[in-house]
Amino acid sequence: MIAPGTxxxxxxxxxxxxxPCHIRTPHYVxxxxxxxxxxxxxxxxxxxxxxxxxAAVKALYHVRFDxxxxxxxxxxxxxxxxxxxxxxxxxxx
Amino acid sequence: MSDILEIPSDRLLAAVRxxxxxxxxxxxxxxxxxxxxxxxxxxxxxxxxxxxxxxxPEYKALLLRDGTxxxxxxxxxxxxxxxLGVLEDTAEVHNLVVCTLCSCYPRAVLGYPPFxxxxxxxxxxxxxxxxxxxxxxGTVLPEGVKLRVVDSTADYRWxxxxxxxxxxxxxxxxxxxxxxxxGDMIGVTIPSIA
Numbered sequence: 056m057i058a059p060g061t062x063x064x065x066x067x068x069x070x071x072x073x074x075p076c077h078i079r080t081p082h083y084v085x086x087x088x089x090x091x092x093x094x095x096x097x098x099x100x101x102x103x104x105x106x107x108x109x110a111a112v113k114a115l116y117h118v119r120f121d122x123x124x125x126x127x128x129x130x131x132x133x134x135x136x137x138x139x140x141x142x143x144x145x146x147x148x
Numbered sequence: 149m150s151d152i153l154e155i156p157s158d159r160l161l162a163a164v165r166x167x168x169x170x171x172x173x174x175x176x177x178x179x180x181x182x183x184x185x186x187x188x189x190x191x192x193x194x195x196x197x198x199x200x201x202x203x204x205p206e207y208k209a210l211l212l213r214d215g216t217x218x219x220x221x222x223x224x225x226x227x228x229x230x231x232l233g234v235l236e237d238t239a240e241v242h243n244l245v246v247c248t249l250c251s252c253y254p255r256a257v258l259g260y261p262p263f264x265x266x267x268x269x270x271x272x273x274x275x276x277x278x279x280x281x282x283x284x285x286g287t288v289l290p291e292g293v294k295l296r297v298v299d300s301t302a303d304y305r306w307x308x309x310x311x312x313x314x315x316x317x318x319x320x321x322x323x324x325x326x327x328x329x330x331g332d333m334i335g336v337t338i339p340s341i342a
Contacts, residue, residue: 079302081248083275096231098303115302122275122297129277132244132295138302 057116061091062147065118065139070102077105080143088147089120095138114141185225190259193224194307195328197234197257199321202312211309212236219257229256233304235296237335242293243308244282244335246274247300254305258333265334275299285336308335315341 057063067086070076079101095117099110115138122135168174174182197218201208211218215232226232232254235243247253248271253261264270273281278297279289289295300306310332316324331337 079249081299081301083248095233095304101302115304126276129273130279131276132278132297134241134294134296135275135299136296137299138304140302 056094056114057091057141057144059091059093062088063091063116063118063144064088064147066143066145068143075106077102080139081137083125084120084137084139087120087125089118089137091144092117092119092136098140100140100142115139116141116144118144186255188225189255189257191328191330191333192325193219193222193259194254194257194330194333195325196222196321197224197307198309198328198333199324201309202316202324203321208309215254215257215307224256226256230303230305232257233306234309235298235306235335236309237311239311240292240294241296242289242335242338244274244278244295244297245300245306245308246271246297248272248275249301252300252305254307257307258330262330282336285331287337307333309333310335310339313339313341 065080065084065087069085070078093116095115097112097114100113101110103110117136118139120135120137121133122131125131125135165176165179168179169176197211200222201211201218207218207221210221211234215234216226216229218234219226219232235245237243247265251261251266253265255261270281275297278295282289298306310328312324313327316327327339327341329337329339332339
C-alpha cells in the first residue's frame with residue numbers, strides 16, 4: 056500500500072503501441088510526477104476486464120498533480136486529481 | 149409491424165430482452181426493475197443529497213466519507229454501481245469533474261450526462277483551461293479560490309457538494325433542493341438564488 060503524501064511517478068509507458076488494449080491512465084499524465092492523496096479501494100484491473108480476461112484486483116489511488124507544466128496553452132488549474140492504478144505508479148526520486 | 153413505426157434499435161432491444169429471459173440471465177421482472185432504477189436517476193436525486201448535507205452536519209459527514217451509503221440512506225438504489233465519491237467545495241477550493249477518457253458519470257444520482265459532458269471540447273478544456281471553460285456558463289471564481297479538477301478515470305464516480313448560497317438561512321430541504329442544478333454538482337456552475 057502506498058501511503059498518502061508519497062511522491063510517485065506515472066510510468067512512461069505506451070501499451071497502445073504494442074497492440075489492442077484498454078488503459079485508464081490518461082496520456083497527458085504519463086511520465087509525470089504527483090503525490091498520492093489516498094487509497095480509494097481495490098478493483099479488478101480494467102485492462103483485463105475489457106477483454107473478458109481473468110482480472111487481478113489492483114489498488115486504486117487518488118493522485119494529485121500540479122498540471123501547470125503539462126500544456127503550453129490556457130491557464131491550468133491549481134490542482135488536478137486522477138484515479139491511477141498501482142501498477143502504473145513507481146517511486147519518484 | 150411496419151418499418152416506419154418500428155426502428156431497428158427497437159427490434160434489437162426486443163431481441164436482447166428476449167434472449168436474456170430465454171437464456172435465464174434475467175427475468176422479465178428483473179429487467180423491468182433495472183429499467184425503473186435507471187430511469188429514476190436524475191439531478192433531483194443529487195440535489196436532495198446536497199440539500200440534506202446543507203442542513204444536517206451528520207449527513208454531510210457521511211456524504212463526504214461514503215457517498216454510496218449517503219445515497220442509499222435517501223433510498224437511491226446504488227447496488228451493483230461503482231462507488232460514489234463526493235468532493236466538497238469550500239471557501240478555498242472549487243471542484244470541477246471531468247472524464248477525459250470517456251464520460252464516466254454518477255448516473256444514479258445525476259441521471260444521464262448532459263451532451264456537453266461527453267464532448268471532446270469539454271473534456272479537453274476542463275484540464276487545459278478550466279477557468280475559461282466554466283466562464284462559458286458565466287461562472288467566475290472569487291480571487292484566491294483554488295480550482296481542483298478531478299479527472300474521473302477509473303472505478304469511482306464523482307459529484308460535487310457545492311457551497312450553500314447566502315440568503316438561504318432557514319430554508320427547508322425541499323426549498324434548498326430546488327435551487328441545486330446539474331451543473332452545480334459537476335462544478336461548472338455555482339448555486340445561486342438570484
